[in-house]
Amino acid sequence: MSSDFYAVRFVLDGQIHHAQGERRTTTVLDYLREKLHRTGTKEGCAEGDCGACVVLIGEPGADGQAIDWKPVNSCMQMLPTLDGKAVKTVESLKKADGTLHPVQQAMVGCHGSQCGFCTPGIVMSLAGLAEKTAQPTRAQITDALSGNLCRCTGYKPIVDAAVQACAAPAAARSLQDAKELALLKEIARPTQPRYNLDGEMVVQPVVRTRKGSEFVSPATAAELSAYLAEHPDATLLAGSTEFGLTVNKRYVRPPFIAYVGGVAELKRIDTSAAAWRIGAAVPLDRVMDAVAAELPDFAEVLRRFGSPPIRSTATLGGNIANGSPIGDSMPCLMALGAMLTLRKRGPRGKDETRRIALDDFYTGQKRTVLQPGEFIEAIELPRPQGRQFRAHKISKRFEQDISATCAAMSWKVEGGRLRDVKLAYNGLTPFPARARKLEAVLEGRTPDEVGADALDEAIAASFTPRDGLRATWAYRALVARNLVLRFVQPDLQTETSMQGA
Numbered sequence: 001m002s003s004d005f006y007a008v009r010f011v012l013d014g015q016i017h018h019a020q021g022e023r024r025t026t027t028v029l030d031y032l033r034e035k036l037h038r039t040g041t042k043e044g045c046a047e048g049d050c051g052a053c054v055v056l057i058g059e060p061g062a063d064g065q066a067i068d069w070k071p072v073n074s075c076m077q078m079l080p081t082l083d084g085k086a087v088k089t090v091e092s093l094k095k096a097d098g099t100l101h102p103v104q105q106a107m108v109g110c111h112g113s114q115c116g117f118c119t120p121g122i123v124m125s126l127a128g129l130a131e132k133t134a135q136p137t138r139a140q141i142t143d144a145l146s147g148n149l150c151r152c153t154g155y156k157p158i159v160d161a162a163v164q165a166c167a168a169p170a171a172a173r174s175l176q177d178a179k180e181l182a183l184l185k186e187i188a189r190p191t192q193p194r195y196n197l198d199g200e201m202v203v204q205p206v207v208r209t210r211k212g213s214e215f216v217s218p219a220t221a222a223e224l225s226a227y228l229a230e231h232p233d234a235t236l237l238a239g240s241t242e243f244g245l246t247v248n249k250r251y252v253r254p255p256f257i258a259y260v261g262g263v264a265e266l267k268r269i270d271t272s273a274a275a276w277r278i279g280a281a282v283p284l285d286r287v288m289d290a291v292a293a294e295l296p297d298f299a300e301v302l303r304r305f306g307s308p309p310i311r312s313t314a315t316l317g318g319n320i321a322n323g324s325p326i327g328d329s330m331p332c333l334m335a336l337g338a339m340l341t342l343r344k345r346g347p348r349g350k351d352e353t354r355r356i357a358l359d360d361f362y363t364g365q366k367r368t369v370l371q372p373g374e375f376i377e378a379i380e381l382p383r384p385q386g387r388q389f390r391a392h393k394i395s396k397r398f399e400q401d402i403s404a405t406c407a408a409m410s411w412k413v414e415g416g417r418l419r420d421v422k423l424a425y426n427g428l429t430p431f432p433a434r435a436r437k438l439e440a441v442l443e444g445r446t447p448d449e450v451g452a453d454a455l456d457e458a459i460a461a462s463f464t465p466r467d468g469l470r471a472t473w474a475y476r477a478l479v480a481r482n483l484v485l486r487f488v489q490p491d492l493q494t495e496t497s498m499q500g501a
C-alpha cells in the first residue's frame with residue numbers, strides 16, 4: 001500500500017505535505033496549529049466571523065499556468081478538503097533572507113498592529129488582495145478586510161498599509177511559484193472514475209478511520225451518485241461554511257462525508273444565450289463575477305454575503321440546500337425563475353436527473369424535496385433578456401451580516417405596465433419564497449399606480465407577523481413594502497419611520 005493511501009496531500013511552502021491518520025473532521029486550523037505548530041494562524045470565534053484564522057488556499061487557475069490563491073477561514077474547513085491544494089500561512093510570507101512581504105512591511109510601517117491577535121489574518125487577507133490588485137480602490141480594500149475584525153486599531157492604519165503594500169512592485173507582491181504549481185499537478189487525483197475487477201466504480205476515500213468512517217472526494221458526478229447510492233445517509237460537504245459550524249459548535253461527526261468540491265461537473269459555469277448553468281459547487285465569488293454585468297443587484301447581494309473568505313468557499317448549491325429562512329441567494333434566484341437539476345443513481349444503476357423550479361424546492365423550514373442519495377447538480381439561471389431586475393439586502397451592518405430581509409423582483413414592461421412580475425423575499429417566512437399576493441397587486445399596473453396601502457394589505461394577508469432577533473415584524477413589513485416601491489419607483493422618497501415598530 002502506498003504511503004499516499006488515506007493521506008491528505010497538500011503543498012506547503014514548496015513541499016508536498018502528507019497528513020496521515022487524521023480524523024475526517026479535523027479542521028485545517030487545528031492541524032496547522034497543533035500538528036505543524038504554525039501558531040501565527042489564530043482561533044478567535046471558530047465560526048467564520050472574526051478572520052483571525054484566515055490563510056490562503058491555492059488551486060491551479062483555469063488555464064493551469066498559475067495558482068489561484070484565495071483567502072479562506074481555516075477554522076471552518078476540514079483538513080481532507082485540502083487534498084490536492086496548496087496552503088500559505090502567515091509564516092509562509094517572509095523570504096529565506098528575512099525580507100518581509102510588502103503587506104507585512106507596510107503593517108509595521110503604518111502601525112497597523114497593536115495587540116496583534118487579528119494581524120496574521122489581516123496580513124493574509126491583504127496578501128491575497130495585493131497579489132491580484134495593484135491599485136485597489138478604498139471600496140476594494142474595505143471589502144477585502146470585511147471578514148477581519150480588529151478591536152484595537154480603528155482600521156485607518158490597516159487601510160493605509162493596504163494602499164502602501166499594493167503599490168509595491170508586482171514581483172514583490174506575487175505569491176506565484178513555478179515549483180509549487182508543478183507539485184500541485186503531481187498530487188492531483190485522477191479525474192476519471194476507477195473500477196474494480198468486477199466493473200464496479202470505486203470511490204477511493206481520502207480518509208478512512210479504524211472504525212470505518214470515511215471522507216471521500218469524488219472527481220465526477222457519476223462517482224458521487226454511486227457513492228451516495230451506497231451511503232444514502234452520507235453528509236454532502238461543499239464550502240463548509242455551514243457544516244464547519246456544526247463540527248465546531250455542535251460537535252457533529254458524521255460517519256460518511258462526501259466532498260463535492262472536487263467534482264468537475266459541479267464546478268462549471270456554462271453560459272448560453274438564454275441562461276447560466278451554474279454547477280452546485282461553484283463558490284459564490286465566481287457566481288458574483290459571472291452575473292455582475294447583467295445583474296448588478298444580484299452581484300451586490302452576493303458581495304454583501306459574508307466576507308471574501310466566506311464567498312471564496314461557500315457555494316450556491318450549499319446555500320440553496322441549507323434552506324435557511326434568511327438565505328440570501330434564493331430570493332434573487334426565485335425572482336429570476338431559477339430551475340434546479342437534481343441527480344441521483346436510479347434503481348437500475350444508471351443516473352437519473354429531474355428539473356424542478358426553486359420555488360417548489362422547499363417543503364418547510366430547512367426541509368426540501370431532496371430524496372435520500374439525491375443531490376443538487378446545477379442551478380439554471382435565466383439571463384434577464386430585457387426583464388428588469390432589482391434586489392436589495394437589509395441588514396444591521398452593511399458587510400458580514402445576516403439579512404433582516406432581502407427582496408428581489410423581476411418584471412417586464414409592456415405598454416408602460418408591469419407584466420409577469422416575480423417577487424421573492426427571505427426573512428418573512430420559514431423558507432425564502434415568492435410573494436404571490438404582492439405580485440398580484442403589481443401585475444398590470446403602471447409604476448405610478450403602485451400604492452403603499454395595497455402593498456401593506458397584501459403583506460398583512462401573506463405573512464404571519466413574527467418578531468425576530470434581527471428585526472421586529474413592524475420593521476420587516478415596512479421595508480418589505482418600501483423595497484418594492486423603490487424597485488418600481490426609484491425616485492420615490494419612501495417613508496422611513498416605523499410607526500410604533
Ligand SMILES: Cc1cc2nc3c(=O)[nH]c(=O)nc-3n(C[C@H](O)[C@H](O)[C@H](O)COP(=O)(O)OP(=O)(O)OC[C@H]3O[C@@H](n4cnc5c(N)ncnc54)[C@H](O)[C@@H]3O)c2cc1C
Nearest residue numbers: 048238239240241242243305306315318319321327328376
Ligand atoms: C461568517 C458567515 C457568514 C455568512 N453570511 C451569509 C450571508 O450573508 N447570507 C447567507 O445566505 N448565508 C450566509 N452564511 C451561511 C453560509 O455561508 C451559506 O449558507 C453557504 O452558501 C453554504 O454553502 P456551503 O457551500 O458552505 O455549504 P456547506 O456548509 O458545505 O453545506 C451546507 C448544507 O448543504 C448541503 N449541500 C451542499 N451542497 C449540496 C448539494 N450540491 N446538493 C445537496 N445538498 C448539498 C450540505 O450537506 C449541508 O447540509 C454565512 C455563514 C458564515 C459562517
Ligand code: FES
Nearest residue numbers: 044045046051075
Ligand atoms: S476563528 Fe474566527 S473566523 Fe475563524
Ligand code: FES
Nearest residue numbers: 114115150151152
Ligand atoms: S491589533 Fe488588536 S485586535 Fe487588531
